[in-house]
Amino acid sequence: MTDTAQPALKDIFDRARIEAIAAHLADLSPAFDRARFLEAALRDLDGLALMARLGQVSEAIHLALDLPVDRALDVLRGLAPRMGSGFATLILPDWVARFAADDTDRALDALAFFTRFGSSEFGIRPFIRREPAHVLAVMTGWAADASDHVRRLASEGARPRLPWSFRLEAVMADPALTWPILDRLKTDPAIYVRRSVANHLNDISKDHPDWLLDRLAGWDRDHPHIAWIIRHGLRSRIKAGDPRALTLVGADRPADVRIAAAAVTPARIRPGDRITLAVDLVSTAPTSQRLVIDYAIGYVRPTGISRKVFKLRTVDLAPGERLQLSRSQVIRDFSTRRHHPGHHAVELLVNGAVLATTGFDLVG
Numbered sequence: 001m002t003d004t005a006q007p008a009l010k011d012i013f014d015r016a017r018i019e020a021i022a023a024h025l026a027d028l029s030p031a032f033d034r035a036r037f038l039e040a041a042l043r044d045l046d047g048l049a050l051m052a053r054l055g056q057v058s059e060a061i062h063l064a065l066d067l068p069v070d071r072a073l074d075v076l077r078g079l080a081p082r083m084g085s086g087f088a089t090l091i092l093p094d095w096v097a098r099f100a101a102d103d104t105d106r107a108l109d110a111l112a113f114f115t116r117f118g119s120s121e122f123g124i125r126p127f128i129r130r131e132p133a134h135v136l137a138v139m140t141g142w143a144a145d146a147s148d149h150v151r152r153l154a155s156e157g158a159r160p161r162l163p164w165s166f167r168l169e170a171v172m173a174d175p176a177l178t179w180p181i182l183d184r185l186k187t188d189p190a191i192y193v194r195r196s197v198a199n200h201l202n203d204i205s206k207d208h209p210d211w212l213l214d215r216l217a218g219w220d221r222d223h224p225h226i227a228w229i230i231r232h233g234l235r236s237r238i239k240a241g242d243p244r245a246l247t248l249v250g251a252d253r254p255a256d257v258r259i260a261a262a263a264v265t266p267a268r269i270r271p272g273d274r275i276t277l278a279v280d281l282v283s284t285a286p287t288s289q290r291l292v293i294d295y296a297i298g299y300v301r302p303t304g305i306s307r308k309v310f311k312l313r314t315v316d317l318a319p320g321e322r323l324q325l326s327r328s329q330v331i332r333d334f335s336t337r338r339h340h341p342g343h344h345a346v347e348l349l350v351n352g353a354v355l356a357t358t359g360f361d362l363v364g
Contacts, residue, residue, distance in 0.1 A: 012087050013053035018042060021057065021091075024082045029065065029075045037064035051164075058094040069100050073110050080117045089114070093123025104131060108138050112145075115153045122165050124157040132170045136177055143184035148193050154181045155196040161203040175204045175211060187225045194229050201233025205245075209237055213244045221248065231314065238292055239309035241352030249314065251292045255350040256285035257317075262348045262356035268363060269331060271339055275360055276328045279348060283317040290316050293325065294349040300342035300362070309349065331362065 018041045025032045040060035048056060065072050076092050083089050092114040100107040104127055111120035111127075127135045142154040156162065158178045160171040171177050178200065185197045204212045216234070219226050230248055231238075237245035246252065261280040269275060277295055293312040298305045312327055333339055341364045348356040 010048065010050040010053055012050065013045075013057055015042060015045070017088060018045075018057060021061075021079070021083070021088075024079055025061070025065065025075065028078045029067070031065060031067050032075070033064040033066070037061065040064065054091055054094060055098075058091045058098060061091070061095055062099050069103060070106065073100065073106070077110070077113060080114055083117065085117055087118065089118030090122065092117070093120035096120075097123040097126050101126065101130075104134065105138075108135065112142060112150050112153065116147055116149045119149075119156070120153055121156040121159075121162060124153065125162070125165055125168065128158060128168055129166075129170070132168075132177060136181070140180045140184065143181050148188075148190035151185060151188060151190070152193045152196045155185055155193065155200050159196075159200045159203050161206065172207050175208050179215065186219060186229055187223055189225075194225055195232070198229045198232035198235075201229065202236055205234060205237050209242065209245075213237070213242075213248065216248055217244075221250075235311065238352075239294055239311070241349070243352065246292060246352055249292065250290040251314075251351045253289070253351070254353060255291055255355065256283065256289060257291070257350060257355070258282045258284050259348065259356045260322075262358050264346050264358045264360045266360070268361045270363055272330065272332050274328055274330045276326055277346060277358070279312075279325045279356075280322070281350070281355075282322045283319055285317075286319055288316055288318050290314070291323075292351055295327070296347040296349060296354075298345040298347070298359075299337070300340045300344060302340065305345075 026034045041057045139154045160168045234245040296309045345359040347354045
């Protein structure tokens with residue numbers, strides 16, 4: 001039995017997809033030059049990575065749809081529902097960012113429409129960079145929109161450190177610029193939106209932890225949506241053992257527990273093998289206590305040890321209650337992490353404190 005090769009991400013924009021887009025646009029507008037589009041969109045396609053293909057298709061649409069921006073946007077609004085809701089729909093906000101930049105309000109209206117079919121989080125960022133006050137004011141209004149896709153865009157598009165995009169330096173320097181958006185969304189009914197708010201908060205925590213903690217202390221942590229957002233939004237500070245962050249999630253005192261066992265198996269592995277961390281702990285507190293339980297792996301590097309913290313569980317433990325946990329992960333190389341032989345210490349962290357240490361040996 002052989003493994004079936006998975007298609008490359010760049011194949012989201014393969015010949016079949018591009019020809020389907022051409023067919024839709026030809027149906028939507030007599031002004032569309034199908035041959036010109038295909039020539040431009042398919043040029044050197046095999047050698048292009050995912051985002052380069054996306055940009056090339058966007059530019060090919062502009063080249064072949066020789067219309068004023070307002071009329072071109074009308075055609076693209078007709079295209080959006082024909083494309084489903086996958087990654088390929090990102091060509092539409094990309095087109096807006098590239099070719100509707102001279103009409104900000106019309107562009108923002110189009111981005112709010114297109115985000116319902118995929119996401120406009122990348123397309124809106126050039127507009128925030130150019131006109132932060134105006135664009136963020138519009139996005140603050142989006143935080144009250146009936147569509148959860150638009151509400152999410154208000155948070156996600158304005159994230160200071162959005163992955164796969166450039167950083168918004170103005171927002172990194174002054175998180176107060178996006179705070180009205182986050183404050184409006186803190187009780188949003190959609191988990192899709194709340195997850196974005198939490199990720200936005202986590203971005204802020206990397207540049208302005210004390211500023212963020214001061215403001216989160218004023219939120220109603222008895223509200224379940226707010227409690228969830230704070231817990232996930234402060235994950236980096238919690239992993240770092242920040243006492244104020246731990247207090248905000250209810251872990252406001254040192255853990256009162258006995259570690260019955262904490263071990264990694266197997267103790268000796270090769271790259272690509274799986275390890276399992278097993279933990280057995282017992283509450284020794286006289287009252288119920290909240291425990292934030294994480295673990296850290298000390299990865300061996302040529303220049304020393306690089307420590308990475310992983311979430312395990314947050315739990316309320318009654319007096320005398322026992323908790324048994326396990327977590328498995330494969331130790332394999334990634335583009336952002338290469339593994340090296342040696343002893344890798346594994347620390348058990350409870351409410352920010354190291355309560356047990358185990359580990360494994362990685363051999364070449």
